[in-house]
Amino acid sequence: MSMFSRRSFLSVPAALAAGGAMAQFRVDITGVGATQFPIAIAPFRGEAGWTQQVSAIVRADLERSGQFRSVDAGGAALDESARPTPAEWRGRGADALAVGSVSKLADGRVDVRFRLWDTVRGQDLGGQAYAVVEADMRLVAHRIADYIYEKITGEKGVFATRIAYVTKAAQRHTLWVADSDGEAAQVALASAEPIISPAWSPGGAELAYVSFETRKPVVYSQEIATGKRRPIAAFKGSNSAPAWSPDGSQMVVVLTRDGLSQLYGLSRSGEGLKRLTNSPGIDTEPVFSADGKSIYFVSDRGGSPQIYRMPAGGGSAERITFNGSYNVSPAVSPDGRWLTFITRNGGGAFRVQLMELASGTVTTISDTRDDESPSFAPNSRLILYATRAQGRDVLMTTTLDGKIKATLLSNRGDVREPVWGPFSR
Known part of the structure; x- marks a missing residue:
């Protein structure tokens, strides 16, 4: 003391x-950094029916870091298996795009998958897949944000x-x-x-x-x-x-x-x-x-x-x-x-x-x-x-x-x- x-x-x-695992905080982000990386986080296919919206958590994490600026992904229906058109996303102002999906496995767990794209070079920057209980969906979202943060900045993310x-x-x-x-x-x-x-x-x-x-x-x-x-x-x-x-x-x-x-x-x-x-x-x-x-x-x-x-x-x-x-x-x-x-x-x-x-x-x-x-x-x-x-x-x-x-x-x-x-x- x-x-x-x-x-x-x-x-x-x-x-x-x-x-309780319910939302206990509301996050208000203010200010604009000198340089922020523009990224689009498309809604993950199949996430709408779940209590945790993975793409929204990823987006909020990246914005809170001060290193990223979210670009509206519109209603893009893309998942980790899609191959996006780089020129389309560059036209929206996004230098990177994250896409993914959420689905229920036969054993009751949740399958979360995502992929990250460099829309400037048209490169696949890799992705990950997780099979977790529903209570761990927030942690998975934070780990996805960490993956993206490290791929783009070269430094470890702290969201998880x-x-x-x-x-x-x-x-x-x-x-x-x-x-x-x-x-x-x-x-x-x-x-x-x-x-x-x-x-x-x-x-x-x-x-x-x-x-x-x-x-x-x-x-x-x-x-x-x-x-x-x-x-x-x-x-x-x-x-x-x-x-x-x-x-x-x-x-x-x-x-x-x-x-x-x-x-x-x-x-x-x-x-x-x-x-x-x-x-x-x-x-x-x-x-x-x-x-x-x-x-x-x-x-x-x-x-x-x-x-x-x-x-x-x-x-x-x-x-x-x-x-x-x-x-x-x-x-x-x-x-x-x-x-x-x-x-x-x-x-x-x-x-x-x-x-x-x-x-x-x-x-x-x-x-x-x-x-x-x-x-x-x-x-x-x-x-x-x-x-x-x-x-x-x-x-x-x-x-x-x-x-x-x-x-x-x-x-x-x-x-x-x-x-x-x-x-x-």
């Missing part, structure tokens, strides 16, 4: 429960990855695990007491978090697949802000066992406790660098909350942020190039910042006033954060240049502390 959090979020489990976030509705706090677009959410934990600071393990198999169920903050780690959990840090005083090392073998937590909040290292099993900082101020919100050699954290040792960096095993700390008197919530991109964090400007607005670590150049990439908890997508191309829009707490994604944003509006109450999971599934 951050001592510098802009929100007081104190009020976690008892139970693992299955969440997951996010975690916390909601508060009345006096009920819930930790959710969901698709990257916020849909198909499942309850990981629910409680009348607060749940804060979720953190994914590097492989995506576990989620660490802080629970107040015993009336004091304790750090737990929970297996996503089974719901089995174990306490990591339950020392005297406050236990908070868990962070995983990139190899998953170590964690850093924030403890008050010896007085003020300080950083401590320990193994993933909670053993081998070692104090890492010994400052006269409050040290909190640790996060490892992408190579695992350093830890970024927030401290007010200089008089105001700023972000510092020190060796992962402890040692002297170097101040990283210098613009403004309030910089918190650091997150490092998986490729190691970027640091995102929250700053409070002179007008009292909390906004997402992006720092290029090599140069130290900082830019503001959000235009809202109440931002918190930024987190990178595993391909380092998008940032997920919580903010306020239309009078409600919402999740938002943004491209690194801030030009294209997608607002995920939830019907589950206030949405907070999002964190994007790694490549895992």
Whole structure:
């Protein structure tokens, strides 16, 4: 838990429960990127009778990435076996075309097939076929979007990855695990007491978090697949802000066992406790660098909350942020190039910042006033954060240049502390 959090979020489990798979978010996409690849996603043959419209999910994923612009496919009745006329689709302004089909197999499963075409060169860019239960149709759509994203951009897509976030509705706090677009959410934990600071393990198999169920903050780690959990840090005083090392073998937590909040290292099993900082101020919100050699954290040792960096095993700390008197919530991109964090400007607005670590150049990439908890997508191309829009707490994604944003509006109450999971599934 951050001592510098802009929100007081104190009020976690008892139970693992299955969440509904109904649509829980509405996605509004705003902005236009400098260069967006024009692609047509034709309605998949046979998808109309299913609850999940595969082509619509693929289209929404690609648009949300900021790298693609949808071209109207009209009423084109094409499936993966058709050979489209490239000139026709170029005439519509599409440089690529995705076609496919959805059908029911004899055993009750769903057969989903698709093919991607380069309409400029007239090339078949390949396709895939899936036989899944109906509940997995959303995941298949995300994987199709990932295939398309990688074929066109040369980089891995993140649509089949997951996010975690916390909601508060009345006096009920819930930790959710969901698709990257916020849909198909499942309850990981629910409680009348607060749940804060979720953190994914590097492989995506576990989620660490802080629970107040015993009336004091304790750090737990929970297996996503089974719901089995174990306490990591339950020392005297406050236990908070868990962070995983990139190899998953170590964690850093924030403890008050010896007085003020300080950083401590320990193994993933909670053993081998070692104090890492010994400052006269409050040290909190640790996060490892992408190579695992350093830890970024927030401290007010200089008089105001700023972000510092020190060796992962402890040692002297170097101040990283210098613009403004309030910089918190650091997150490092998986490729190691970027640091995102929250700053409070002179007008009292909390906004997402992006720092290029090599140069130290900082830019503001959000235009809202109440931002918190930024987190990178595993391909380092998008940032997920919580903010306020239309009078409600919402999740938002943004491209690194801030030009294209997608607002995920939830019907589950206030949405907070999002964190994007790694490549895992």
